[in-house]
Amino acid sequence: MLAPLLALIPALAAPAPQAVEPPAITRRFIPLTAQRRADTAAYAKRHYGRATSEIARPLTIVEHYTVNDSVDATWRTFAPNVADPELHELPGTCAQFAIARNGRIVQFTPVTFLCRHTVGLNWAAIGIEHVGYSEREILSNPAQLRASLRLTRWLRCRYEIPVRDVIGHAESLSSPYHRERVPALRTQTHGDWQPWAMRRYRALVREAGC
Numbered sequence: 001m002l003a004p005l006l007a008l009i010p011a012l013a014a015p016a017p018q019a020v021e022p023p024a025i026t027r028r029f030i031p032l033t034a035q036r037r038a039d040t041a042a043y044a045k046r047h048y049g050r051a052t053s054e055i056a057r058p059l060t061i062v063e064h065y066t067v068n069d070s071v072d073a074t075w076r077t078f079a080p081n082v083a084d085p086e087l088h089e090l091p092g093t094c095a096q097f098a099i100a101r102n103g104r105i106v107q108f109t110p111v112t113f114l115c116r117h118t119v120g121l122n123w124a125a126i127g128i129e130h131v132g133y134s135e136r137e138i139l140s141n142p143a144q145l146r147a148s149l150r151l152t153r154w155l156r157c158r159y160e161i162p163v164r165d166v167i168g169h170a171e172s173l174s175s176p177y178h179r180e181r182v183p184a185l186r187t188q189t190h191g192d193w194q195p196w197a198m199r200r201y202r203a204l205v206r207e208a209g210c
């Protein structure tokens, strides 16, 4: 008899899974040609052991910053399917989303397209780029931070990703989902979104809830 009684008191009833409203997102996809998809599948095979250009289920969200001045410049970096200047490998790098300084969210690929943004995690990670040069800059820009938290919240809640798996690129090596078959790349990471900044960011994500 407890359940029907509880159902009369909404605050005590088991919470129904709630669909979190997506933030406003502008779509500006990079060209996902057959060649790029094939290069992506070959990359996934080399690095993760499975030839696919899709993320089966997103398990983590990786925050980045662009070290440039605009979404436009970021799009132009990701659009060509050319070997990247750092690891000299195909496909071209990309992230699924980028957030402008004014808070505009732009989507570059479908959420589950396997983008190359974080060595070891691309098979399972959604990448979010933030236009800017440092964590501090983004954390102190209310419009950009608000958009970032909205986007991360929506994705996190949609794919049931725990707050601890919302990480900075600089935290990639300690992710439980880190996989890398190429020995020389097993310790490769970048300096964007240091742990001190991600602790602040995760506290805000936690506060936002689902």
Ligand SMILES: [Zn+2]
Residues within 6 Å of the ligand: 063, 064, 065, 117, 169, 190, 192
């Ligand atoms: Zn990064």
